[in-house]
Amino acid sequence: MLATLNAPISENSLQVVYEYPESLSPVVTHYCPGCTHGIAHRLLAEALDELGLREKTILVAPVGCSVFAYQYFETDGCEAAHGRAPAMATGLKRVQPDKTVVTYQGDGDLVSIGAAEILHAAARGENITTIFINNAIYGMTGGQMAPTTLPGQKTTSSPFGRNTTMTGNPIRMSELLANMDGSAYIVRRSLHDVKNIRKAKKAIITALKVQMAGLGFSMVELLSSCPTNWSIQPEKALEWIEDNMVPYFPLGDYKVRDEVNGL
Amino acid sequence: MAKELLKGNVAIAEAALRAGLEAYFGYPITPQTELLEHLSKRMIQLNRVFLQAESEVASINMVYGAASAGVRTMTSSSSPGISLMQEGFSYIAASDVPCVVVDIMRGGPGLGNIQPSQGDYFQVTRSAGHGDYHPIVLAPASVQEAIDFTVLAFDLADKYRHLVMIAADGQIGQMMEPAELPPMRPIRTERPEWALTGAKGREKNIVTSLFMQPEEEEAFNQKIQARLKIIRKNEQRWYEYLTEDADLLVIGFGTAGRIAYSAVEAAREKGLKVGLLRPQTLWPFPEDRLSELADRIRGCLVVEMNAGQMIDDVRLAISGQVPVNFYGRMGGMIPMPDDILTAIEETLTRLYSAAGLPI
Ligand SMILES: Cc1ncc(C[n+]2csc(CCOP(=O)(O)OP(=O)(O)O)c2C)c(N)n1
Ligand code: SF4
Numbered sequence: 001m002l003a004t005l006n007a008p009i010s011e012n013s014l015q016v017v018y019e020y021p022e023s024l025s026p027v028v029t030h031y032c033p034g035c036t037h038g039i040a041h042r043l044l045a046e047a048l049d050e051l052g053l054r055e056k057t058i059l060v061a062p063v064g065c066s067v068f069a070y071q072y073f074e075t076d077g078c079e080a081a082h083g084r085a086p087a088m089a090t091g092l093k094r095v096q097p098d099k100t101v102v103t104y105q106g107d108g109d110l111v112s113i114g115a116a117e118i119l120h121a122a123a124r125g126e127n128i129t130t131i132f133i134n135n136a137i138y139g140m141t142g143g144q145m146a147p148t149t150l151p152g153q154k155t156t157s158s159p160f161g162r163n164t165t166m167t168g169n170p171i172r173m174s175e176l177l178a179n180m181d182g183s184a185y186i187v188r189r190s191l192h193d194v195k196n197i198r199k200a201k202k203a204i205i206t207a208l209k210v211q212m213a214g215l216g217f218s219m220v221e222l223l224s225s226c227p228t229n230w231s232i233q234p235e236k237a238l239e240w241i242e243d244n245m246v247p248y249f250p251l252g253d254y255k256v257r258d259e260v261n262g263l
Numbered sequence: 264m265a266k267e268l269l270k271g272n273v274a275i276a277e278a279a280l281r282a283g284l285e286a287y288f289g290y291p292i293t294p295q296t297e298l299l300e301h302l303s304k305r306m307i308q309l310n311r312v313f314l315q316a317e318s319e320v321a322s323i324n325m326v327y328g329a330a331s332a333g334v335r336t337m338t339s340s341s342s343p344g345i346s347l348m349q350e351g352f353s354y355i356a357a358s359d360v361p362c363v364v365v366d367i368m369r370g371g372p373g374l375g376n377i378q379p380s381q382g383d384y385f386q387v388t389r390s391a392g393h394g395d396y397h398p399i400v401l402a403p404a405s406v407q408e409a410i411d412f413t414v415l416a417f418d419l420a421d422k423y424r425h426l427v428m429i430a431a432d433g434q435i436g437q438m439m440e441p442a443e444l445p446p447m448r449p450i451r452t453e454r455p456e457w458a459l460t461g462a463k464g465r466e467k468n469i470v471t472s473l474f475m476q477p478e479e480e481e482a483f484n485q486k487i488q489a490r491l492k493i494i495r496k497n498e499q500r501w502y503e504y505l506t507e508d509a510d511l512l513v514i515g516f517g518t519a520g521r522i523a524y525s526a527v528e529a530a531r532e533k534g535l536k537v538g539l540l541r542p543q544t545l546w547p548f549p550e551d552r553l554s555e556l557a558d559r560i561r562g563c564l565v566v567e568m569n570a571g572q573m574i575d576d577v578r579l580a581i582s583g584q585v586p587v588n589f590y591g592r593m594g595g596m597i598p599m600p601d602d603i604l605t606a607i608e609e610t611l612t613r614l615y616s617a618a619g620l621p622i
Contacts, residue, residue: 055463060328070469076459078331078470081354084324087316091328091336092459094312095286099461117324120317 021045023054025074034234036191036224037065037133041072043197044102044131047204048075051212057100058092060085062114064106065139065226083114086121089128100211101128107148108138111171115147118177125182125216129207132173132219135226136245143229147171150248155229170248174221178254184216186255190223192241196251209263216257223249266441271406271431272297274442275339275365278413280305281447285334286312288325293377294433295341295367311450319344323351323364330360331470333458335417335451339365341433342383343374352426353392356487357472359457361420363413364398365429367436370595378595379433379518384572387430388546396487398426399494400545404502404521406440408543414445423494430545432568434518434597494547501549502541505531509538511611512556514577515566516542519598523566526603537607545573550580557584562614566603567591586614 020026024045031037048054054075061069063082070077080088085103093101110118110132121128137155138144144157148170152161178186185207189200200222207218223245225237232240269277276298279287287306289299299315306313312329316322322338329336340348345366355362368383370376391398399419403409412429420427454460459468474480504524506512515523520541530537540556542549557563562585565574571589578587590606592598615622 056461058332058459058461067473070471074462074467076462076468078328078358078459079473080327081324081350084320084327084351087321087324088328088331090314090321091286091288091325091330092332093328094314094325095329095332095334095336096460116317117321120321 021049023048023057023074025072027071029072030068031065032228034225034227034237035065036222039191039197040131040133040222040224041069043201043204044104045073047201047208050205051208053100053208056098057102060089060092060101060103062103062105062109063140064109066104066106066133067140069104083109083112084117085109086114086117086126086128086130090121090126093126093128097127100208102131103128104131105133106139107132107134107136107146111147111173118173119180122177122180122183122217122219125184127211127214127216129211130219131204132221133224134221134245134249135224137226137229139226139229143226148249150244172249174219174254177217177219180217182216183219183255184257185210185218185260187253188221188223188249188251190241190246190251191225192223192238206260206263210260213259213263215259223251264443264446266443268439269406269442269444270297270437270439271409272367272436273301274406274410274444275413275429276301277305277444278410279337279363279417280309280311281445282414282417283335283448283450284311284337284417285450286329286336287338288314288316288322288329288336289338290316290319290322290340290344292341292344294369294379294436295339295365298339298365298367298436319347320350323348323355326362327351327355327358327360330355330362331358331459333454333460335421337363337365339367341367341369342371342380345383345386349386349392351392352398353394354472356392356396356398356426357394357483358470359424360470361424361426363416363420363427363429366431368430368432370593376595377433379437379568379597380593380595381432381517381519381568381572382593383430384545384567384569387428388548391426391428395484397491397546398428399423399498399547400428400430402430402516402543402545403435404517404541405442406435406438407442409435410442410444412543419498423490425490425494430517432518498544499547499549499551500543501552502543503552504539506538506540506556508536510536510561511564511607511614512538512540512560513564513566513603513607514540514542514553514573516545516573519566519568522598522600523603525600526607529600529604530607535607535611537611542573548576548580550576553577553580554582557581560585561618562586562588562610564588564590564606564610566598566606568597569593
């Protein structure tokens with residue numbers, strides 16, 4: 001082992017195994033240390049690169065921590081009103097069906113204020129792809145309860161822990177949208193470890209392929225961390241996803257239309 | 264092209280597509296629905312985009328998306344739906360993307376009713392959502408004007424990269440009149456250079472309304488204000504009738520202005536010196552012309568189908584030079600020419616007696 005490490009490195013033996021994706025803008029993001037928004041960005045950028053989609057992609061950013069997502073991708077981009085990304089994406093896609101339109105939305109944006117827009121986009125089989133970041137909290141506004149906040153979870157607006165008698169129960173959006181006939185590909189993945197991150201990337205690639213093939217609505221839900229507002233260390237936050245979020249939001253494929261398997 | 268008998272809503276829809284409308288998004292609401300229905304057929308026949316959205320919130324945001332792609336796009340609704348669209352208007356205005364919105368106004372507040380009203384004057388002219396800006400607002404008083412203003416609306420929207428609204432009361436939307444449609448224009452093939460079409464062989468384009476630094480946001484606001492100043496200078500439009508020797512100027516827009524026209528004619532038959540100013544743009548309001556006229560009239564009578572909204576703009580333009588009287592009907596009631604004539608006579612009597620003149 002030591003011998004190999006100490007062996008002189010020849011030019012030819014150098015291999016690029018990790019590069020800055022072309023679709024990712026070379027800028028510093030504003031995300032907190034340890035936040036998995038950054039990982040999700042990288043995965044999406046790599047997927048766009050691998051499918052050669054950068055020059056035909058339009059990214060619709062949400063209102064939430066990823067409000068500046070359009071600054072971080074080397075694609076055309078815009079910033080929708082809170083929850084309206086699927087509607088804005090619908091407008092963009094309908095007038096230029098040959099382009100790739102991607103919405104990137106948090107759980108407050110997608111499950112709460114934008115529930116109607118995402119549900120109808122899925123029902124219509126809108127040929128767009130949604131990257132849905134579920135971090136069980138409102139990150140941007142400082143950690144309030146989200147529709148995905150777990151029962152008993154403390155947030156700044158559920159300081160005694162989420163009381164489901166008063167607030168109702170968390171909404172499992174992938175399961176819900178999978179019920180829409182218009183959705184072609186709906187899966188839930190997680191960003192809490194390398195194995196799952198790899199799976200997440202594969203899913204994003206498939207979702208984009210679904211759009212390229214014109215099969216209908218595709219969404220990849222990503223269980224994501226918010227160490228800042230969960231008030232825990234980044235590594236602990238990853239464990240928290242695995243221990244608490246995964247049991248409530250089971251990972252898996254909720255809708256994979258037959259044609260998707262052939263892609 | 265020859266005149267045909269056309270319903271206002273259908274005429275606007277047909278004029279829009281002839282003006283090059285590429286994508287329409289809307290939600291049914293009376294008294295606007297025929298507009299949506301007409302486009303649901305014609306847009307599909309022409310292989311263009313028609314989509315019935317899940318709500319007005321969604322339709323205006325779909326318009327925002329299509330406008331960001333640089334195509335001619337439009338939505339239409341009536342008062343309660345326009346209330347719901349306010350968020351989208353504000354984002355659109357803050358993103359410099361052009362689009363057209365038609366408001367076929369009905370009685371309110373609340374669910375109100377489906378009769379004609381002009382109760383949306385404030386919500387369309389003042390800001391249409393949060394923030395400091397005004398849309399351009401065109402107010403037709405006939406089916407022909409509705410057609411002409413629809414074409415104009417698209418041209419103004421593109422020219423200024425601005426939100427343009429057509430504010431017509433339900434009467435204009437529902438009535439049938441002989442009118443002439445414009446010829447069919449070809450769809451634009453070129454997209455503006457700022458449009459979101461994919462960053463192929465160019466820098467990426469961004470459409471956003473977000474300026475986190477207050478300095479940046481102020482600079483953006485100054486840009487909007489500079490544009491509005493030019494619009495205010497160039498785009499004031501109005502119709503004027505018998506103002507030359509008028510002592511009393513009757514001011515009304517849309518259907519109220521049209522009925523006021525009949526009242527002014529009746530007053531003239533009685534030998535009364537009355538003229539009419541009918542604003543065709545509500546923003547920019549024809550303030551320059553009104554302030555000129557204020558130098559030579561004795562007073563004004565504002566007629567509206569609301570509790571008095573445009574009257575604020577009249578007062579601002581007149582700046583206290585002459586008294587301003589008001590006659591209005593609300594809740595979907597339409598003023599009758601005789602009622603306006605009575606208001607004209609009462610106003611004149613008051614003005615003459617205040618000046619010590621014989622009536
Ligand atoms: C109409 C409107 N309501 C409320 C807000 C305030 N707001 C901004 S972000 C946000 C929540 C975002 O949470 P989420 O979608 O979960 O994204 P995260 O920040 O966690 O990534 C809220 C409520 C807003 N900008 N607009
Ligand atoms: S607040 Fe939470 S979601 Fe937002 S950037 Fe920070 S860690 Fe990420």
